[in-house]
Amino acid sequence: MKAEIVATGTELLLGETLNTSAHYLTGKLSSLGIEVDYHTTVGDNPDRLEQILRQAIGRTDLLVTTGGLGPTVDDLTKELVAKVLDLKMELDAFSLEQLKQFFARRKAPMPLNNEKQVYFPTGSKILPNPIGTAPGAIIKKNGKTVIILPGPPFEMRPMFDTYVWPELQRIIEPHTERMNERVLKVFGMGESAIEEVLGELMSLPNLTMALLAKRAEMHIRLVARSSQTTSGEASDALDRAEEKIRQRLGDKIFGRDQETMIGIVGQTLRNKHLTIASAESCTGGLLGAALTQEPGSSEFYLGGVVSYSNSVKQEILGVNEDDLKKFGAVSEEVAKEMAAGVRSKVGSDLAISTTGIAGPDGGSDQKPVGLVYIGLATPEGVQAKRFQFYGERESVRQLTVQAALNEVRQHMLNSERRL
Amino acid sequence: MKAEIVATGTELLLGETLNTSAHYLTGKLSSLGIEVDYHTTVGDNPDRLEQILRQAIGRTDLLVTTGGLGPTVDDLTKELVAKVLDLKMELDAFSLEQLKQFFARRKAPMPLNNEKQVYFPTGSKILPNPIGTAPGAIIKKNGKTVIILPGPPFEMRPMFDTYVWPELQRIIEPHTERMNERVLKVFGMGESAIEEVLGELMSLPNLTMALLAKRAEMHIRLVARSSQTTSGEASDALDRAEEKIRQRLGDKIFGRDQETMIGIVGQTLRNKHLTIASAESCTGGLLGAALTQEPGSSEFYLGGVVSYSNSVKQEILGVNEDDLKKFGAVSEEVAKEMAAGVRSKVGSDLAISTTGIAGPDGGSDQKPVGLVYIGLATPEGVQAKRFQFYGERESVRQLTVQAALNEVRQHMLNSERRL
Numbered sequence: 077m078k079a080e081i082v083a084t085g086t087e088l089l090l091g092e093t094l095n096t097s098a099h100y101l102t103g104k105l106s107s108l109g110i111e112v113d114y115h116t117t118v119g120d121n122p123d124r125l126e127q128i129l130r131q132a133i134g135r136t137d138l139l140v141t142t143g144g145l146g147p148t149v150d151d152l153t154k155e156l157v158a159k160v161l162d163l164k165m166e167l168d169a170f171s172l173e174q175l176k177q178f179f180a181r182r183k184a185p186m187p188l189n190n191e192k193q194v195y196f197p198t199g200s201k202i203l204p205n206p207i208g209t210a211p212g213a214i215i216k217k218n219g220k221t222v223i224i225l226p227g228p229p230f231e232m233r234p235m236f237d238t239y240v241w242p243e244l245q246r247i248i249e250p251h252t253e254r255m256n257e258r259v260l261k262v263f264g265m266g267e268s269a270i271e272e273v274l275g276e277l278m279s280l281p282n283l284t285m286a287l288l289a290k291r292a293e294m295h296i297r298l299v300a301r302s303s304q305t306t307s308g309e310a311s312d313a314l315d316r317a318e319e320k321i322r323q324r325l326g327d328k329i330f331g332r333d334q335e336t337m338i339g340i341v342g343q344t345l346r347n348k349h350l351t352i353a354s355a356e357s358c359t360g361g362l363l364g365a366a367l368t369q370e371p372g373s374s375e376f377y378l379g380g381v382v383s384y385s386n387s388v389k390q391e392i393l394g395v396n397e398d399d400l401k402k403f404g405a406v407s408e409e410v411a412k413e414m415a416a417g418v419r420s421k422v423g424s425d426l427a428i429s430t431t432g433i434a435g436p437d438g439g440s441d442q443k444p445v446g447l448v449y450i451g452l453a454t455p456e457g458v459q460a461k462r463f464q465f466y467g468e469r470e471s472v473r474q475l476t477v478q479a480a481l482n483e484v485r486q487h488m489l490n491s492e493r494r495l
Numbered sequence: 496m497k498a499e500i501v502a503t504g505t506e507l508l509l510g511e512t513l514n515t516s517a518h519y520l521t522g523k524l525s526s527l528g529i530e531v532d533y534h535t536t537v538g539d540n541p542d543r544l545e546q547i548l549r550q551a552i553g554r555t556d557l558l559v560t561t562g563g564l565g566p567t568v569d570d571l572t573k574e575l576v577a578k579v580l581d582l583k584m585e586l587d588a589f590s591l592e593q594l595k596q597f598f599a600r601r602k603a604p605m606p607l608n609n610e611k612q613v614y615f616p617t618g619s620k621i622l623p624n625p626i627g628t629a630p631g632a633i634i635k636k637n638g639k640t641v642i643i644l645p646g647p648p649f650e651m652r653p654m655f656d657t658y659v660w661p662e663l664q665r666i667i668e669p670h671t672e673r674m675n676e677r678v679l680k681v682f683g684m685g686e687s688a689i690e691e692v693l694g695e696l697m698s699l700p701n702l703t704m705a706l707l708a709k710r711a712e713m714h715i716r717l718v719a720r721s722s723q724t725t726s727g728e729a730s731d732a733l734d735r736a737e738e739k740i741r742q743r744l745g746d747k748i749f750g751r752d753q754e755t756m757i758g759i760v761g762q763t764l765r766n767k768h769l770t771i772a773s774a775e776s777c778t779g780g781l782l783g784a785a786l787t788q789e790p791g792s793s794e795f796y797l798g799g800v801v802s803y804s805n806s807v808k809q810e811i812l813g814v815n816e817d818d819l820k821k822f823g824a825v826s827e828e829v830a831k832e833m834a835a836g837v838r839s840k841v842g843s844d845l846a847i848s849t850t851g852i853a854g855p856d857g858g859s860d861q862k863p864v865g866l867v868y869i870g871l872a873t874p875e876g877v878q879a880k881r882f883q884f885y886g887e888r889e890s891v892r893q894l895t896v897q898a899a900l901n902e903v904r905q906h907m908l909n910s911e912r913r914l
Contacts, residue, residue, distance in 0.1 A: 117535075364801040365778070391840070
């Protein structure tokens with residue numbers, strides 16, 4: 077089965093918006109064994125869009141479009157797909173009702189031009205959009221399938237995952253070659269270090285392995301190809317490879333596949349019935365934001381203090397004024413006092429602190445940009461660790477958050493081992 | 496001048512690699528007034544790549560390719576461009592020398608297949624690659640220009656900036672139509688509401704206007720086309736349009752072009768020598784993170800409290816226990832007490848608080864998911880406002896941050912007016 081992705085939106089052709097949707101969709105389609113032959117991006121120009129849609133429908137089995145479903149006159153994807161497939165546009169009464177409710181919930185009158193969004197090519201299977209006003213659609217004609225999705229990724233992704241993914245799994249034939257994927261996630265090691273440790277494991281038979289550098293972690297991506305009937309063997313090959321890799325990398329691997337650092341840390345805190353608090357300087361609240369990212373975080377996260385100024389470090393966290401003067405705000409001592417301070421103030425089991433120089437200014441020879449101390453207070457005591465990160469301000473802050481979460485994770489792993 | 500970008504590389508069609516190069520190049524070309532009509536991505540398949548190159552060269556003035564310059568047999572961009580333009584491939588002696596030196600520096604023998612990388616279509620202007628082994632090329636024939644660049648962004652970008660950018664500036668003729676762009680950024684109004692208020696302003700002569708929905712804001716993008724000699728007139732037209740739009744939208748417009756909400760708020764706080772603190776519940780630290788996003792934020796941001804649990808609201812912020820019981824944590828009263836509490840605790844001029852139900856759980860009929868109160872404490876008093884946001888957890892949190900910053904902005908604007 078061959079597929080093609082067409083994105084429309086003038087903003088994509090002005091360098092304003094990065095087309096992450098094509099990337100997302102391609103990954104999903106590939107994992108089902110659907111071969112994506114082309115991505116095409118075209119602006120909101122009716123002639124060019126029509127020509128691209130005609131070309132795509134002519135040469136592919138499955139066309140996925142993103143964008144061009146808005147209420148304005150230059151949003152034309154559905155209309156042009158209908159034209160190319162020689163279908164009429166029809167009002168969908170259910171979608172109109174949903175749209176009216178959408179505006180009613182917002183206590184806003186429904187603008188007339190939004191009505192355009194509930195017309196679809198005849199015979200469409202309509203895909204509801206709980207987040208925005210543009211439903212999507214699946215249209216089948218003459219052995220071709222066209223899937224029409226909205227442009228904003230935060231609307232497109234849930235629509236794809238909820239409605240399109242199960243539909244595609246039905247369409248795929250059993251003998252199609254699938255890519256069975258497993259991703260192992262590593263924190264605290266670079267690409268070449270991992271490559272060296274893994275050595276000959278990088279080229280195992282019947283498996284491909286790739287290292288992908290993400291902002292604050294490395295991903296080891298394993299792929300074993302199979303048909304539906306041999307997927308058990310592929311899965312065994314992945315298990316064996318994962319075991320060998322884990323033997324070498326140990327707890328540098330913090331998670332796999334969809335698991336995230338904060339997901340793992342949150343789950344472990346929950347399982348152990350531990351609570352945590354945060355005291356942040358250079359991360360300015362990002363660590364608290366990470367700890368509260370997932371629903372249910374109030375079970376383990378009690379709260380924290382963003383002690384950006386020294387006065388807040390002293391007044392709320394009780395950091396010693398002499399230590400601030402003697403060692404500076406970015407120091408092991410202050411990181412420890414911040415963690416201990418917020419732990420006693422909030423009354424949590426654990427507390428984690430960050431203090432560092434995020435840059436681009438404020439660095440010196442002794443304390444360069446990227447220098448960060450992370451403190452951890454636990455019932456057993458207080459410790460702090462020194463890190464030197466590289467990159468621009470936002471990278472340093474993100475790396476600090478990830479390293480802080482990793483400290484919490486390692487602490488909980490080590491406590492387990494001591495028991 | 497019309498341009499088109501073709502990327503080749505199977506990794507782009509497996510969902511492994513995000514095509515950031517098309518985005519980068521498009522931004523650069525647009526800023527020179529070169530209209531990019533299409534992005535196409537195709538795998539390392541000779542037939543499909545040849546067909547795409549032939550189509551692109553047929554319909555455009557300037558074709559920029561990325562990828563397919565590697566040493567392996569499936570890297571075919573230069574060979575196929577030569578075929579389509581009916582040119583021979585020739586060895587470039589200087590590039591061969593450079594390539595030999597590249598391997599000599601690494602004390603590695605040069606693999607034979609790398610020699611392929613120093614053959615170019617006859618008449619190419621060769622673009623050195625100081626980082627990798629694949630030089631690029633500029634080829635002109637029959638009024639068409641083809642620019643061939645390597646795939647890895649860290650090789651492509653310096654090559655583009657060093658060699659292609661100056662060349663393009665020479666190619667662009669003074670009468671080339673440039674796009675003079677202005678973006679006005681709106682908070683607190685949806686796409687259709689803006690469209691209705693702007694009405695006939697949406698179609699001013701000599702100007703195109705587009706509305707772009709971002710996660711927590713709307714962008715109004717104005718473009719006036721001009722030649723180099725008439726760019727003054729275009730700029731006047733943009734000024735006039737901006738003035739008319741501002742008359743209708745007033746301070747719903749928070750910024751323009753590169754300005755961001757946090758940038759505007761930070762700059763205004765700085766100009767007025769005001770300090771601020773934050774008390775966050777549902778945003779969990781995101782508001783502090785936003786306030787400290789830009790360098791130099793310690794001038795105005797003193798710190799804050801993430802009072803996720805009720806005990807932290809009481810213990811650190813001094814929120815009244817009876818009020819928590821009577822009104823609940825998500826209430827106007829608690830938002831006000833949080834803001835007032837952190838202001839007095841931290842000793843800032845202003846303080847902003849958030850308390851709400853980010854979801855997906857925890858909502859009720861009286862207090863649905865997305866209900867948020869934002870409190871603001873100032874020397875003149877304390878107030879809180881009720882918001883109802885929609886979308887998933889992360890959207891609600893982001894919208895809350897943006898709304899909170901907007902409250903601070905509006906407060907400072909109103910204080911100015913009162914003076």
